[in-house]
Each structure stands twice: as structure tokens, then as C-alpha cells.
Amino acid sequence: MGTLATLFAPQRVAVVGATDREGSVGNAVFQNLVDDFEGEVVPVNPSKSSVLGRECYDSVAEVPPVDVAVIVVPPDIAVEAVREAGEHGIENVVVITAGFSESGSEGAARERELVDIAEEYDMNLVGPNCVGVMSTSVGLNATFAPLNANPGNISFMSQSGAFITAVLDWASDRDIGFKDVVSLGNKAVLDEGDFIEEWGADPDTDVVLGYLEDIDNGRAFMETAREVTQDTPVVVVKSGRTDAGASAAASHTGAIAGSDRAYEAGLEQAGVIRTETVQELFDTASVLAGQPLPDNENVAIVTNAGGPGVMATDAVGDSSLSLAEFRDETLSELEEFLPDGANIYNPVDIIGDAPAERFERTIDAVLDDPNVGMAIVLACPTATLSFERLAEQTARLQEAHDTPVAGVLMGGTSAQDAREVLSDAGIPSYFDPARAVDSLDRLQEYATLQDREYTEPESFEVDEEKRDEVLARAAERDSTRLGVEAMELLDAYGIPTPAGRVVDDPEEARELAESIGGDVVMKIVSPDILHKSDIGGVEVGVSPDEVWDTYEDLVARARQYQPDASILGVQVQEMIDLEEATETIVGVTRDPQFGPLVMFGLGGIFVEVLEDTSFRVAPVPEPEAREMTEEIDAAPLLQGARGREPVDTDELVEVIQRISQLVTDVPAITELDINPVVATADGVTAVDLRLTLDQEEL
Incomplete structure (x- = not known):
């Protein structure tokens, strides 16, 4: 993909599908260009000898060298027109034509052809299924919008073409001007990140605005925006705040995250300002551009x-x-x-x-x-x-x-x-x-x-052999959900856990309890039973002489609850004193656009009710992990409210960072909860674990 400079400042533009038939898109685009463009406009239409008094060419291959080809012909012909443009050395194409991925499998196949052609000829392709592009610096209005933009220092992109036409009409009455305007359409090749990068380097763009419905590659977007926003503000309205799909999540984190948390975290980490409404979007743009x-x-x-x-x-x-x-x-x-x-x-x-x-x-x-x-x-x-x-x-x-x-x-x-x-x-x-x-x-x-200065995430030393052993066992059993049997994963990443392990024999359980000393916690271990406390699968404060009987009781309850459940054994674990402790949660869910999304909040059994949580996209550097502990409503509990001793926040921050590294290193982990992470003045201990694996990634 080449530079976008000639897309926004071309000297000659060809319109493939130009016509003098009023009411058609080809006529509207060509007329808009003829009315305002400072350069030359060339019509391409094999059915016409001229359009609006200008000599018409039969194909893109016959036109004089042009900087931009605007495609407004039916989808099958549009694909061939783009190929001809590539063969003819045209660097930029704007495919206004619809009928691609938004229209079903055949359209999606056509769109893949467009992508392949653009890659083959190193072309900048806007669209398809878009309104077009504008640049007031050269009077370029390669759209079928009824109004051109007023000149200004705001560059604006939108996934909705209708939104662009509405905004231009609205902005005209309010004397709001634009440098460039882009309808992103299906974003087959050029996407929001490409335009943010271009406008960040444009001295005539003071503010970048966007209306976004989705971001295809969240991590790449974050990297680009983080650089651009150091000098040029980026402000977006992001639609789609519903929690659809959260009910299917297997973890607390997945249930709370919803569909919008990753966008909220990713945009904030990238330095992008998010607004709720169009009015806020342009209020923010006006003050950033002028003050x-x-x-x-x-x-x-x-x-x-x-x-x-x-x-x-x-x-x-x-x-x-x-x-x-x-x-x-x-x-x-x-x-x-x-x-x-x-x-x-x-x-x-x-x-x-x-x-x-x-x-x-x-x-x-x-x-x-x-x-x-x-x-x-x-x-x-x-x-x-x-x-x-x-x-x-x-x-x-x-x-x-x-x-x-x-x-x-x-x-x-x-x-x-x-x-x-x-x-x-x-x-x-x-x-x-x-x-x-x-x-x-x-x-x-x-x-x-x-x-804000960006800090690179810290890389902690990891016991890779222990980590790989846990994952290999899960792959061998074809397990998709793991519990405390995977606690060694936390050990491998240096996260403190209570003394103990999973055993599959009541005598071994008794011996382990005696070696730990004092009362212990016992939990049934089964990938088929997620909420163990609900079925009586957890016993707290078990003395060593009660361990044998408790082991058999736990297994019996599990069998009664789910006869076909896979029972891996019972975890025997050191008791953690919760009287002076604060229960927190560190969790992860994997977002399809942004990757691992790390959650921190108040833990225990009420986490989904209270939802007092903070999110960041992994990997999480130390300053952002610390912010996570400070921005929840319950932060005063961590800091020593009402005479309580402050918890070891430094170690809590480190646990967040280490979990962030774990889920970045292991893409097979799709969801993870450590609940509770018990925090005291003396340190932090991860007491329980639940995670979901994608076996295809192991």
C-alpha cells in the first residue's frame, strides 16, 4: 500500500461509470467533481462518447495517467475495473459500488478478489460499498453526497455513508469545516488505522474525528493511535454498546465484559477520546481545533x-x-x-x-x-x-x-x-x-x-517447562475448562498461591494435610463442575483427622450431582485467613478485535452483582496496572479505609502484570478468573482459578 497523499490531492481523477443520466450515482459523483475539483475529471463509460461535454473513454486502460479512479459500476464489472486500474498503474481506487461482503457469500468472494488485486498492485483501495472521499484542499468531492464539505481543519471518517451525508448537512448550518472526509464502507483494504496515520502526519489536520461501528484489528489500531494522539487528537463515536453474548461466558470476567469493554479500554489506552453523541463529537472537535x-x-x-x-x-x-x-x-x-x-x-x-x-x-x-x-x-x-x-x-x-x-x-x-x-x-x-x-x-x-508516557510492559521470568506440562495435560484430556488442577500455571508465572495440590486418593489427601499443618480447604476437582460451592463441592476448615472422610463426601456429592462428570481428584489447600484481607479478582476474556482483556475488581461471591471493575487490553504495563487498582470504587478498601491496614498494592499490581503476560504468551486461554486474589498488608495470594481453553490453539 502506498502513501495516501495522492488520494487526497490528486491532479486527475477518472470516474468509471460516469453518466449524464440524472438521478444516478455515476452522474452525481461526476457532477460533484466537475463542480468543485481543481484538477481534471475524466469520464469512463463504454456506452458514452461524452459525459457533460467531456470526452468519454471506453475503459480505465485507455485514460491518460490518473491519480484516483472512482468506481461506480455493478460489482462484477467493478472488480475488473479495479484490476485494469492496477494494471494501468493507478495508485488509488475508490469503490463506491455495493454488492460485496455486506451482501452475502458471493459478495464476500468478490471482496476477497478486490483485496487480492489491491495487494498485487500495491493499491490504496477505499470501500467498497461507500459514499466516497472528499478533500477541501483541492475541491475534491468524489462522492454522491448532495453537499460538499466546508473547508476546515477537521478530518472525518465514518463507517456509515448515511451518517456522512447527514453530518455534512448539519455541519453546513453550523459553520463547521473539514479538511478530508472519508466513507470507510466495508474497509476491505484501507481502514480507520490507515487514515488516522495519514491525518496524524498532515499539518492541515488539527483534529481527527470518526464514527466507528467496529475496529477490525484492535491491536494495530492501538499502536497507530497511540503514536498519532501524541500530537493530533483523535475523537470517535463508537456505536454498539450492547452486552449481547455475555450470557454465554463461562467466567465472571466474560459475563461482566460484554461487547463494549474492550473498545472502551483499547481506545483509552490508545489516547483516543470517546464521545457518546454526535453533538459531543463536534463540541469536542471544536474546542480541540480552536483552543x-x-x-x-x-x-x-x-x-x-x-x-x-x-x-x-x-x-x-x-x-x-x-x-x-x-x-x-x-x-x-x-x-x-x-x-x-x-x-x-x-x-x-x-x-x-x-x-x-x-x-x-x-x-x-x-x-x-x-x-x-x-x-x-x-x-x-x-x-x-x-x-x-x-x-x-x-x-x-x-x-x-x-x-x-x-x-x-x-x-x-x-x-x-x-x-x-x-x-x-x-x-x-x-x-x-x-x-x-x-x-x-x-x-x-x-x-x-x-x-501520559507509554511504558513498555515488563517481561517476568517464567517456568516454561511447568507451564507447558499443564497445557500438555489439558491437551491430552481434550479439556476445554480447567480449575484448580491448573494452579501450577500461576506458579509458573510467579504468582503466589497457597500450599497444596490436587490428589486422587484419600490417604494422600490426609498426608498432605498433615504436612501443611492446621486446618485446610478441600475442593472437588472436575472440569465438568464449574460452580463447585453450589453443589457442596467445597469444604473449609477441615482438620487433618477429618480429611479422609471429607474426601469421600466430596466425591460422592459430585457423583450424585453429575454421575458422568470427570473427577480428577480433590484439591487440598492451605487455609488463608480472610478476616483482615480484601478479596479481589483478576480475570481475562479474549476479545476478537483487541485480544486479551484483563479485568481487576472487588472479588468474592458478589463480583457479578457489584461489577466494581476496571479493564485494560493486555499486555498491561505497570502504570496502567496501578491505575486499575486505583480507579475502582472499592479502592479505599485497598488503601486502608476505616482503620484497616492498607494491602500490599505493589504486589497486587505485579499479579495483574504477570497474568497479563500469561494470557499474552498463551493464546489458547480464552477466559480466566482468579477469584479470589486475597490481598493483605503482607502480600497477595491467588486462592482459586478457573479458565477456558481453545484446544485448537494448544
Whole structure:
């Protein structure tokens, strides 16, 4: 695959299937190009001698050298047209034609042909089944959308073609401009990662936006986005948040993960900002494209209306931002020139009779305060205030102080000209104070992501022989689900476990209990019985002289519950004192796009009820493993709440990292739960294990 530079800045474009028949896609694409494109447009159609007054060619092979071929012919012919383009040395093709993988097995076979052709000729292929591409830098509108994009510094991609046409119409009314626009379609060759990489290197793209329904290669996407987001913000709406399929999961982790957790974790780890709605997407884009990054998360609010000021304050309280505390010099300055009745503390209420000049002095004073990282200028219409004058002053002061500002002009027609002044200065403006706060919150989020340094995951020493023995036994038995009989896997990866092992004889069980000393825990070991406690398959606090009888009781209960169950024996395990301990869980489920997804949370029997969990895509480096332990709601329990002694968090973090390495090393593990992982001030112990294997990967 070559560079995408000529895709977005071609000199000559051929339209295969161009026609002058109104209402057709071939006509719409050709007309859009003729109307705006700065280069040459060449029609290709064996049934026409000319299209819209331009000489028409019978095939791609006959056209003069072109940079881009746009294909709008039926699918079978489209495949041959792409092949001809490759043979003719055309570097970029945009296949608008539908009828490929989205239409069944025959279409999927045709799409595989497209991929093979693109690989053979090293071609950039957009689509198929897409609306096309735009680039306002050269007036390129190789789409059948009814509107062209306004010029701007946002590049936008979407898996939904209809979404593109709707956004272009919506953005036109709001003076939102774009550099490039791409309809991804089926993503047969070029996908979201390719365009993020291209736009990250484009000096004319300040923000990358995307509407995504899926990401085919999550790990490659993360690697690309992690590099790009260091300099260029990437903001996406990702649809599809349902938990379909979770009910089929065999582990706690699988049941909790759902279909969206991997995307949430992967996007966050890659530095990508995710929004919930289209409105949030473009609010975030506007502030990122137009404003500098804040020095801190503290917000100053300047307003002429008390009620809206309180609304803005509440919104700050609901966000990750904080109200700025002004230094004494700022308070003295405000007190000096603001009238009686004004509030000099944040939010600064300069009262309803304030003219633009009072706003100007106040904004200047708060932006000069080093405690202020960003500001909201909030105004309601009054007879004494010129919105346009206020906008001009706000724009000047924002540039002078180089501090991010969001405007809230709570008016309609009277505020329109002022909004245009702010927009021209790159300052976003809103009617709703909450939207202004949210946009600044996103700006701070990107500043935090940009400051974050990526750390390579640590590689721990592993007993590979012991690991391979456990997996070989599972392969020999054709086992897909393992329990405590696989505890040696944890030992192989240096994860602390209680003393004990699986035995298949009551006398051996008694001898093992005596060697451990004190009371023990005994568990039936069967790959066919997942929830052992539900059938009485676990006994706690068994003294050595009770071990023989308990062994036989456990086996009898298992046989009664499931006569055909495979009984591998009974695990005899050292008792762990839970009185001063905190039970946690470390789990993994394997996502088809992102690979192993590691979960950490509060463990025990209530894990699926509480769902107090945190997720990361493996491999997990130390800083992110530590974040996992800090961001759950129960983090205070780990840190020593209510007089409890803090647990050994360092060792807990290391266990997360070691499990992350285990599931990265062993792709056959599709699900895994260690529950509980008992954490105390003295260390961490993995007490129980459940995992699912894909035998084909062993």
C-alpha cells in the first residue's frame, strides 16, 4: 500500500461509470467533481462518447495517467475495473459500488478478489460499498453526497455513508469545516488505522474525528493511535454498546465484559477520546481545533447572571474539572473595580447591568491568575450589553493570555453575530452552560492523555517447562475448562498461591494435610463442575483427622450431582485467613478485535452483582496496572479505609502484570478468573482459578 497523499490531492481523477443520466450515482459523483475539483475529471463509460461535454473513454486502460479512479459500476464489472486500474498503474481506487461482503457469500468472494488485486498492485483501495472521499484542499468531492464539505481543519471518517451525508448537512448550518472526509464502507483494504496515520502526519489536520461501528484489528489500531494522539487528537463515536453474548461466558470476567469493554479500554489506552453523541463529537472537535491545551484543570466562570452561573458551577462539579481558587491579588483587583453586589469569588457574578467593558476587565483579571487553567464567559442579553463587543474582547483576551476559553451566549438571534466572531477566533460557544463545561472537560482529558508516557510492559521470568506440562495435560484430556488442577500455571508465572495440590486418593489427601499443618480447604476437582460451592463441592476448615472422610463426601456429592462428570481428584489447600484481607479478582476474556482483556475488581461471591471493575487490553504495563487498582470504587478498601491496614498494592499490581503476560504468551486461554486474589498488608495470594481453553490453539 502506498502513501495516501495522492488520494487526497490528486491532479486527475477518472470516474468509471460516469453518466449524464440524472438521478444516478455515476452522474452525481461526476457532477460533484466537475463542480468543485481543481484538477481534471475524466469520464469512463463504454456506452458514452461524452459525459457533460467531456470526452468519454471506453475503459480505465485507455485514460491518460490518473491519480484516483472512482468506481461506480455493478460489482462484477467493478472488480475488473479495479484490476485494469492496477494494471494501468493507478495508485488509488475508490469503490463506491455495493454488492460485496455486506451482501452475502458471493459478495464476500468478490471482496476477497478486490483485496487480492489491491495487494498485487500495491493499491490504496477505499470501500467498497461507500459514499466516497472528499478533500477541501483541492475541491475534491468524489462522492454522491448532495453537499460538499466546508473547508476546515477537521478530518472525518465514518463507517456509515448515511451518517456522512447527514453530518455534512448539519455541519453546513453550523459553520463547521473539514479538511478530508472519508466513507470507510466495508474497509476491505484501507481502514480507520490507515487514515488516522495519514491525518496524524498532515499539518492541515488539527483534529481527527470518526464514527466507528467496529475496529477490525484492535491491536494495530492501538499502536497507530497511540503514536498519532501524541500530537493530533483523535475523537470517535463508537456505536454498539450492547452486552449481547455475555450470557454465554463461562467466567465472571466474560459475563461482566460484554461487547463494549474492550473498545472502551483499547481506545483509552490508545489516547483516543470517546464521545457518546454526535453533538459531543463536534463540541469536542471544536474546542480541540480552536483552543490551546490548559495548564491545569481549574475553571473560572465569569457571568452577568447568577442562575446560569450556578448551572455552570454544577456542571463543573459533575465533571473532572474544578472551580479555580483565585489568588489574593486577583480578588483584590476584582474588588477594586466591580460594583457593590458583585461576587468576586468563583463563579464571578458581575451582575446584570454589566456592559462589555466590565466583562473585559474581569476576564483579563481571571485569565491573568496562574491558578486558572481555563475560563467560561457566560452572558445573558441585557440592554447594557453588546454581545458582539463582548465576543471581540473575549477573542482578544483569549489570544493574549493563550488560555482556553469557552463562550456561553444565552440568546438567539441577538447572539448570532457574536457567535460568528467567537467561531472565527476558534472559541466554541454554546447556549447551554453544561456543554461549555463538557467541551473544556474534553480539552483537559486530551491534555492528560498527551502528558501520559507509554511504558513498555515488563517481561517476568517464567517456568516454561511447568507451564507447558499443564497445557500438555489439558491437551491430552481434550479439556476445554480447567480449575484448580491448573494452579501450577500461576506458579509458573510467579504468582503466589497457597500450599497444596490436587490428589486422587484419600490417604494422600490426609498426608498432605498433615504436612501443611492446621486446618485446610478441600475442593472437588472436575472440569465438568464449574460452580463447585453450589453443589457442596467445597469444604473449609477441615482438620487433618477429618480429611479422609471429607474426601469421600466430596466425591460422592459430585457423583450424585453429575454421575458422568470427570473427577480428577480433590484439591487440598492451605487455609488463608480472610478476616483482615480484601478479596479481589483478576480475570481475562479474549476479545476478537483487541485480544486479551484483563479485568481487576472487588472479588468474592458478589463480583457479578457489584461489577466494581476496571479493564485494560493486555499486555498491561505497570502504570496502567496501578491505575486499575486505583480507579475502582472499592479502592479505599485497598488503601486502608476505616482503620484497616492498607494491602500490599505493589504486589497486587505485579499479579495483574504477570497474568497479563500469561494470557499474552498463551493464546489458547480464552477466559480466566482468579477469584479470589486475597490481598493483605503482607502480600497477595491467588486462592482459586478457573479458565477456558481453545484446544485448537494448544
